[in-house]
Amino acid sequence: MRRAAGRLFRRAFPLLALGVGLGTGSLPTSVCRASDSPHPTGGTFLRAGDRSVTVQWDCGHAAAGPFSVERRLVGAGGGSNASVIRRGLPAPAWADVDVTNGIAYEYRVVGPDGSSGPWAAATPKEFVDDTAFLDLLAATAFDYFRFEANPRNGLVRDRTRRDSKCSIAAVGFGLSAQVAAVERGWWDRAAAAERVRTTLRTFLELPQGPGAEGTAGHRGWFYHFLEMDTGLRAWKCELSSIDTVLFLGGVLDARAFFRGDVPVEREIRDLAERLVARVDWSWMTDGEDTFSMGWHPEKGFIRSRWRGYNEGMLLYLLALGSAGPELPATWSAWTRTSGWSRLEGFEFSPFPPLFGHQYSHVWVDFRGIADDFLRSRGIDYFENSRRATLAQRAHAIRNPGGFAGYGPWTWGFTASDTPDGYAAHGAPPSENENGTVVPTAAGGSVAFAPEVCIPTLRALYEQHREGLWGPYGFRDAFHPGRGWYATDTLGIDQGPILLMIENLRGRGPWSRLGSDPILRRGLERAGFRPLR
8 A cells, every 4th residue: 555644545588588687696694694595596696787787685684784796897807806886785785877788797795794705797788679678677676576575474575675564565566576477487486386375374374363463464454564574563554455455466366376286386275265265355344335444453444445446446356256245345336436537638537646547457457348437438447547647648748837857758656755755646637746756657557558658667767777776676766856866666666567567468467367256256246347
């Protein structure tokens, strides 16, 4: 769920693909404390793109810094030409954007005690086409879920801060990201299955109950944020209805993919079914015909409810497909306050931050089917999201607010970090618009409007790589007018980027969940039928 000040907006090919280079080596245990390696070889892990090399080293989620990175030219005097190019890194990840295409570089990591790992090599190359660019963008987005997870329990950090809590939505995106990694050859199927099984076991075994402390959830729902090590409720966050279903979207995707007749994959399917089956859907309605946004043990149900067009679609579809006819919540209750507007020359049901048009679409392919609300307008929800994306770009071109830097290839407004703190912002209509541009806005819409989203993402990489590109791809946001770049990368950014790229290519969640019995039943009970 995307958090916003003042209101509740809810908002990861072959290994040597074109434009993507890779190198690995093993690091000594004096540098890296954790022994659980998410990559089969462990050690230093490099991806080379166009004038960039991302560097990760497998030190586990709790690795202690500071680290330094050394770089040298391959074959130019051995160790004598090595230089320290980055000191004081608190986390085991970094992006080198001061490199030249066609030149081979070697990197190694030096730990706080002076011990170092072996050299690993990579050669940055110019992107030969959009496919090469998307390969790098998707692969680096997956690396977030590879390296920012606790391998012992499968929990995924909300963001790239060492003290970050686990976001259960990021876990859901991460489950689907691991499936994508197997499909693309980035990760071994057996290793991914073990990580997925570990994750599902963790969530099924974590304590549930009404108490304010010592639990991870209640009645099958989970708290928005969990402690990375224990999996218990962090801070005094809410039991989140939407974040729970974003987690379950990944659970269902994993169940659909791991269909093998081997013990680990059979267990994945069993764990997934048990996680979905134990959710008390009716309880989260609090007796009304819509869902509450969540619940606190200290205060009870959140008064704000999921109604009107937003990312709550997946919540209703999973509930309708899982619960019986006694479920109080109805699809028509959710849609009865949905709006319809003509904005920037496009007619659609608006929700200003683009995440509301993206999150449910990560797992549900709405092409060619419609409910009663959109049937009367002659479009489906895919087309609605496409129009919202194109309208947002048109808004940036027109730029009625006069924000610096906006243009046909510099746009994208959704919930994100800003120079003044985290905020949900979007357009059209303009809502909390503040001049901040967010790459995942275009990245999460790439399947809707690739003809504008891909050039936008490439322009952001070309023009802002030095400030915006990190070890997991794009950082969260930047403000062109104030020269500000976010320092963090977020799991709920990288998940939609990766998975919507895969949906565009025909190998994402859409290709697996079209026949899922829960989603099919949910769509039928919501009144979806072929549009034509």
